[in-house]
Amino acid sequence: MTESREANPLHAIFNAGSVAFVGASNKPTTMGTIQMLNTLRGNFPGRVIPVHPRLERVLGEKAYPNLRALPEPVDLAVLVVPTDAVLPVVEDAIARGIRNLVITSAGFREGGEDGQKREALLREVTRRNGIRFVGPNCIGVLNTKSGLNTTFFPYLHAPGPLGLASQSGTYVTQVLDLLARWGIGLSKAISVGNSVSIDLADCLDYFADDPDTRAVALYIEGIADGRRFLAAARRCTARKPVVALYVGGTEGGSRSGRSHTGALGGPDEIYDGLFAQAGIQRVKTVADLYTFGWALATQAVPNGNRMVILTHSGGPATSMADAVYRHGMTLPRFPSALEAQIRSMLPATASAANPIDLTFSLDIKLLQEKLPPLLLGQDFVDGLLMHGLQGSTFFTDVSRIAGDLFSLPLDQMSEFARLAVEPLCRMPQEFQKPIVMSCFYDRRDNVVRTLQDAHIPVFDTPERAVAAMGALVRYGEFRRRLASREGPDARTPV
Amino acid sequence: MTESREANPLHAIFNAGSVAFVGASNKPTTMGTIQMLNTLRGNFPGRVIPVHPRLERVLGEKAYPNLRALPEPVDLAVLVVPTDAVLPVVEDAIARGIRNLVITSAGFREGGEDGQKREALLREVTRRNGIRFVGPNCIGVLNTKSGLNTTFFPYLHAPGPLGLASQSGTYVTQVLDLLARWGIGLSKAISVGNSVSIDLADCLDYFADDPDTRAVALYIEGIADGRRFLAAARRCTARKPVVALYVGGTEGGSRSGRSHTGALGGPDEIYDGLFAQAGIQRVKTVADLYTFGWALATQAVPNGNRMVILTHSGGPATSMADAVYRHGMTLPRFPSALEAQIRSMLPATASAANPIDLTFSLDIKLLQEKLPPLLLGQDFVDGLLMHGLQGSTFFTDVSRIAGDLFSLPLDQMSEFARLAVEPLCRMPQEFQKPIVMSCFYDRRDNVVRTLQDAHIPVFDTPERAVAAMGALVRYGEFRRRLASREGPDARTPV
Numbered sequence: 011m012t013e014s015r016e017a018n019p020l021h022a023i024f025n026a027g028s029v030a031f032v033g034a035s036n037k038p039t040t041m042g043t044i045q046m047l048n049t050l051r052g053n054f055p056g057r058v059i060p061v062h063p064r065l066e067r068v069l070g071e072k073a074y075p076n077l078r079a080l081p082e083p084v085d086l087a088v089l090v091v092p093t094d095a096v097l098p099v100v101e102d103a104i105a106r107g108i109r110n111l112v113i114t115s116a117g118f119r120e121g122g123e124d125g126q127k128r129e130a131l132l133r134e135v136t137r138r139n140g141i142r143f144v145g146p147n148c149i150g151v152l153n154t155k156s157g158l159n160t161t162f163f164p165y166l167h168a169p170g171p172l173g174l175a176s177q178s179g180t181y182v183t184q185v186l187d188l189l190a191r192w193g194i195g196l197s198k199a200i201s202v203g204n205s206v207s208i209d210l211a212d213c214l215d216y217f218a219d220d221p222d223t224r225a226v227a228l229y230i231e232g233i234a235d236g237r238r239f240l241a242a243a244r245r246c247t248a249r250k251p252v253v254a255l256y257v258g259g260t261e262g263g264s265r266s267g268r269s270h271t272g273a274l275g276g277p278d279e280i281y282d283g284l285f286a287q288a289g290i291q292r293v294k295t296v297a298d299l300y301t302f303g304w305a306l307a308t309q310a311v312p313n314g315n316r317m318v319i320l321t322h323s324g325g326p327a328t329s330m331a332d333a334v335y336r337h338g339m340t341l342p343r344f345p346s347a348l349e350a351q352i353r354s355m356l357p358a359t360a361s362a363a364n365p366i367d368l369t370f371s372l373d374i375k376l377l378q379e380k381l382p383p384l385l386l387g388q389d390f391v392d393g394l395l396m397h398g399l400q401g402s403t404f405f406t407d408v409s410r411i412a413g414d415l416f417s418l419p420l421d422q423m424s425e426f427a428r429l430a431v432e433p434l435c436r437m438p439q440e441f442q443k444p445i446v447m448s449c450f451y452d453r454r455d456n457v458v459r460t461l462q463d464a465h466i467p468v469f470d471t472p473e474r475a476v477a478a479m480g481a482l483v484r485y486g487e488f489r490r491r492l493a494s495r496e497g498p499d500a501r502t503p504v
Numbered sequence: 505m506t507e508s509r510e511a512n513p514l515h516a517i518f519n520a521g522s523v524a525f526v527g528a529s530n531k532p533t534t535m536g537t538i539q540m541l542n543t544l545r546g547n548f549p550g551r552v553i554p555v556h557p558r559l560e561r562v563l564g565e566k567a568y569p570n571l572r573a574l575p576e577p578v579d580l581a582v583l584v585v586p587t588d589a590v591l592p593v594v595e596d597a598i599a600r601g602i603r604n605l606v607i608t609s610a611g612f613r614e615g616g617e618d619g620q621k622r623e624a625l626l627r628e629v630t631r632r633n634g635i636r637f638v639g640p641n642c643i644g645v646l647n648t649k650s651g652l653n654t655t656f657f658p659y660l661h662a663p664g665p666l667g668l669a670s671q672s673g674t675y676v677t678q679v680l681d682l683l684a685r686w687g688i689g690l691s692k693a694i695s696v697g698n699s700v701s702i703d704l705a706d707c708l709d710y711f712a713d714d715p716d717t718r719a720v721a722l723y724i725e726g727i728a729d730g731r732r733f734l735a736a737a738r739r740c741t742a743r744k745p746v747v748a749l750y751v752g753g754t755e756g757g758s759r760s761g762r763s764h765t766g767a768l769g770g771p772d773e774i775y776d777g778l779f780a781q782a783g784i785q786r787v788k789t790v791a792d793l794y795t796f797g798w799a800l801a802t803q804a805v806p807n808g809n810r811m812v813i814l815t816h817s818g819g820p821a822t823s824m825a826d827a828v829y830r831h832g833m834t835l836p837r838f839p840s841a842l843e844a845q846i847r848s849m850l851p852a853t854a855s856a857a858n859p860i861d862l863t864f865s866l867d868i869k870l871l872q873e874k875l876p877p878l879l880l881g882q883d884f885v886d887g888l889l890m891h892g893l894q895g896s897t898f899f900t901d902v903s904r905i906a907g908d909l910f911s912l913p914l915d916q917m918s919e920f921a922r923l924a925v926e927p928l929c930r931m932p933q934e935f936q937k938p939i940v941m942s943c944f945y946d947r948r949d950n951v952v953r954t955l956q957d958a959h960i961p962v963f964d965t966p967e968r969a970v971a972a973m974g975a976l977v978r979y980g981e982f983r984r985r986l987a988s989r990e991g992p993d994a995r996t997p998v
Binding site: 323331333336361 | 538545670751824
């Protein structure tokens with residue numbers, strides 16, 4: 011376990027002021043070039059230096075033939091070179107006094123006996139020389155705040171409070187477009203690859219202290235050092251929630267993980283036990299990994315499992331109600347005075363019980379401004395689930411058949427809808443209670459976008475919203491168990 | 505059970521040549537107006553006649569003060585009127601000789617004691633007069649081929665082979681944008697509401713005979729007549745797959761369903777038994793309902809559970825591999841000659857086992873043209889799972905940082921990618937084996953769009969693709985059990 015934040019090797023990597031890319035060129039079809047471009051043309055303020063044996067300039071920057079030739083050491087070197095070239099380049103880095111690396115190159119433990127020998131040598135050389143590195147067989151790191159991005163994909167979304175550490179590079183790179191579409195923002199992400207020097211335990215240790223990270227998502231194919239992982243995870247989950255997708259527990263997952271990152275997966279039960287001891291929530295799909303992580307990173311920890319459902323659609327109300335019970339939560343009945351008060355506000359065909367279903371009603375004031383604070387203000391309500399808020403996409407769809415009948419232009423109606431949702435955006439903060447939503451429209455809709463950008467989770471289906479709320483409720487239970495076991499001092503604010 | 509296709513009341517409704525809308529006006533903010541517009545301004549070729557007590561013209565069409573005043577009977581009348589007005593308008597319909605109705609209006613069984621009396625009277629009057637109707641408290645029907653659309657949302661996607669019957673109107677209307685984004689096309693959809701005259705059994709009976717429907721998705725809050733439902737479902741599942749989402753099995757779902765459509769949900773075990781007897785696959789989320797339904801509607805029935813995974817990403821390969829086993833399927837190892845053949849085609853860091861992981865490789869010929877037919881042609885392969893095909897969105901994303909470095913313009917690169925995927929689009933048909941995919945890009949991507957429009961399911965996450973493949977495998981097992989029990993005559997082609 012790390013003594014201080016600065017002692018964690020990831021601290022120096024994420025805060026690198028200068029980065030050298032070994033293996034970048036001027037060809038946009040090579041991995042190294044794109045990786046360098048992501049940092050060079052992102053908002054990274056530090057120096058980005060290409061290293062190339064022949065080219066004098068790479069992507070407009072002066073290139074050096076090798077790391078030894080650099081006029082001064084860089085804070086971080088990224089290696090995207092053929093397998094055989096990795097060790098010589100590492101020797102160059104050592105010679106130049108470079109202490110932190112990202113080694114993208116593959117062909118190590120995951121690549122059979124030769125690869126295993128190569129990896130052992132790499133481990134030995136770097137350890138002896140005090141080098142810490144991410145990889146090999148990884149895509150490296152992404153810091154959305156500093157603009158450092160060694161991955162293969164540009165980060166196009168706003169930074170957010172979810173931290174990510176993954177034994178798959180794809181789940182921190184190719185997935186970025188999907189995460190942006192789901193409104194999910196990352197703080198920092200680490201593709202650990204074969205984890206020779208920096209592993210998931212280091213990531214957990216780092217995230218535990220990182221003020222930009224409020225929840226952590228882990229993608230795991232196998233853990234080599236369970237004891238170390240458990241210690242780091244315990245420290246992290248006492249401060250912030252951690253969710254993990256473990257895929258090495260079946261014959262298929264284990265076999266595939268071995269050829270991917272050389273990870274040795276163990277039986278599901280072992281990992282279930284490890285996660286339970288660590289206070290980590292296990293999920294079964296990448297969708298749950300990111301959506302649970304996002305809810306945990308953005309919403310207040312609920313005091314209990316008592317939910318209210320608010321919608322103008324009977325089907326989603328019923329799907330949500332069913333899912334609430336399947337996920338171990340309840341829908342308390344309203345006290346009769348409250349139910350009468352709500353009934354007096356609703357149209358005749360609406361349901362004033364819990365779930366509240368406004369049926370076909372365009373009264374957005376009621377749905378978005380009046381009912382949510384009334385409900386969130388009740389002591390017996392621990393969280394609010396909503397379905398069906400919508401703006402520009404709805405008007406666009408309906409305008410295709412009814413455009414000429416509207417008295418207001420499309421953009422004006424859309425803007426009214428967007429403005430009307432702003433008070434709701436502030437309510438999770440005001441009431442310190444979670445709100446999770448679903449909508450059948452996506453971020454093209456200006457209301458969905460506004461909610462998501464205010465860090466209210468809006469997912470694509472009712473059950474996905476309820477499942478994410480379930481993750482919040484379980485984390486609340488975990489925190490209360492922790493507090494009762496360890497006294498009030500353990501109640502570190504999340 | 506219906507004797508002939510024409511005898512099913514839905515046959516006359518779906519094939520209506522003329523439709524009257526009672527309750528439409530010129531105000532685009534009322535439900536009836538939008539419902540009429542969807543048929544009037546869709547591609548419905550028949551007559552659309554508004555009925556309004558005062559207006560002379562509605563939406564440009566000559567209006568009649570009531571149904572009695574129509575110059576001739578219409579094939580179908582849609583009622584979107586206040587609760588109290590429903591019975592008088594039904595009497596008008598009877599008087600004018602109109603035999604088929606859609607009753608959108610709410611305020612019946614779901615609305616307490618008064619509503620129950622009202623519904624009993626409606627049932628009695630219509631029965632006595634030989635009237636069949638969808639509803640009340642529903643949104644009616646959608647025929648994507650004829651353009652008849654009594655729902656509240658325009659249908660903006662191409663027709664497809666999935667039939668839908670739902671006790672929620674939302675799940676055939678508000679969900680249309682989502683289904684279009686997932687590339688899912690409907691044949692016909694029915695929102696049955698309170699099911700006083702036409703219920704889910706009638707829908708199953710209709711879909712069993714409908715040549716445009718290859719699979720059926722049901723959303724169920726409660727079934728009143730289990731025996732009738734079972735008989736219709738058995739007949740249907742012997743011909744085509746049926747998936748069902750039942751949400752009435754928990755306290756929350758049951759309570760919400762009661763206030764929504766007045767449905768009385770029963771315990772999960774009862775419904776599990778009913779579905780098992782009927783050969784219906786039960787799902788737990790609306791996402792599974794539609795995605796399983798789509799895979800079942802578009803893909804060949806697999807002969808077994810032996811899958812191959814093909815991707816260029818290790819993480820998705822491993823997630824898929826793990827999910828394959830969790831969903832009761834297997835990943836057979838390749839015979840050594842085949843593995844050697846594959847290995848000779850791949851880059852050194854790639855995995856030639858099953859899953860095949862090309863790692864970082866831009867060789868789309870290998871991924872899309874050479875490997876899929878080689879794999880689908882193997883006797884021991886029952887289906888193909890793929891992840892990661894991409895086109896225009898990928899180029900757009902990368903162009904943001906590398907645009908000036910590409911030698912070809914964006915649209916030309918995108919078009920090459922689209923053309924390269926066309927042979928793959930034909931393979932499910934050629935090999936009569938299912939292909940299901942995932943991609944982190946959506947339909948904005950021209951390759952995803954091309955695959956989806958060729959009716960290859962492309963879903964957003966690896967596990968969702970595998971889960972949908974699991975539904976296909978289970979239906980294959982069901983068909984083989986059915987065939988072995990009932991002899992070759994039962995093997996009606998799907």
